[in-house]
Amino acid sequence: MQGTRKIRVLIAKPGLDSHDRGAKVVARALRDAGMEVIYTGLRQTPEQIVETALQEDVDVIGLSILSGAHKALFPRIMELLKQKGLTDVMVFAGGIIPKEDIPELKKLGIKGIFGPGTPTETIIQFTLENVPERT
């Protein structure tokens, strides 16, 4: 039998953002790049996001946040991922995230952070290059 492995990505919106335009653009770009994209919809708790990642067995999580609550929500998400044993999932983030917060977020284990205006090509490339190997 021949395998048909696909990269599975969860695009998630933690917190109380009121729109998801950016998240949908990224979701669509990754889909068009041949990935399977699961989208959560707005206003997700860290618990919901991590549970969804677990059930969907995704390789990658893309977090989109505009509200400024990333410093509260991202550490919780990363902590829960660790608790559930999802340490082989690659996480990137996008939205409104001030430059000075980036080092701290990267220390949490968030691999890439993309601000407004990032070409979708960049995100696709980044995902392809950083998707964890599975044996």
Add this chain to the structure above:
Amino acid sequence: MPKTEEIVQGVLTGDRRSIARAITIIENDTAEAQKLIAQIYPHTGKAHIIGLTGPGGSGKSTLIEKIVREYRQRGKTVGVVAVDPTSPFTGGAFLGDRIRMQELSTDQGVFIRSMATRNYLGGIAKATKDAVKVLDAAGKDIVIVETVGAGQSEVEIIKVAQTVVVIHAPGLGDEIQAIKAGLMEIADIFVVNKADRENADKAVMDIQAIMQLNNKEKAWKTPILKTVALTGEGVLQLVEKLEEHKQFLEKEMKREKSLLRAESELVEALKDQAVNAIIEELKKEGKFEEFLQKILKKQIDPASAAEKLLHKKFKRAASDAET
């Protein structure tokens, strides 16, 4: 990644990570998948498998969310497999059914998995069936399969279910569409969702007219129910009907239906493995490529090529049978 045996053990104890991994193995359609299913199979057959299908925008995901809640109130655990199409152009897929079910995702008694139709050798129907088996073996009391009812492959997928619910909504086009998709015949329960809209009663009447013909000689008369998935109206009655159908199956037809299902599963498996084995052998002999080139050059058409190839292959078997 843990070994197949460990994953199987995990599935049987209901471990969520193992369930997720097992379905991934099935999705990736490797030799490991068959090994996994072989080990899981003896533990299946306990869940009530419900298929839910209908056109896009009829409210399937929203309705499923309400159905799951009702079952949870009754103390049942539930698995959901939501199938969405893979783009034939890019191979990617947007799986958005969870958007309507997010509040269920942290309920430990519920497991939801989105599946893309991909380009399976054995067909998406087989992959879906196997994913359902995983959830069944993991001890889910109810397993719901959701597909967009648009064509033959969806009808195939939904055949995995013991109870098929076909959902329609007023304003999506007339009932002719439902007949075209071949959905009327497979419905055990028909639901007109968005019943608070105008024309809902007309939709019910249209479907009733056709159903009466279909129902004539059947032991189970397909009921037509009205729901408003957003408010949950009619969901209680729907779940009651689902339970009724389950009891009906247990009493009247279980043996016959499970025999039919076993037969079709065996036939499918034979087809899959036979085709794979034949192709592999032909490739080894170089015949496959040879005939591919002939077809490209229009020296032979694909059907005649297949006939020739198979004739050579089975000549001996056929003459053996004759004597």
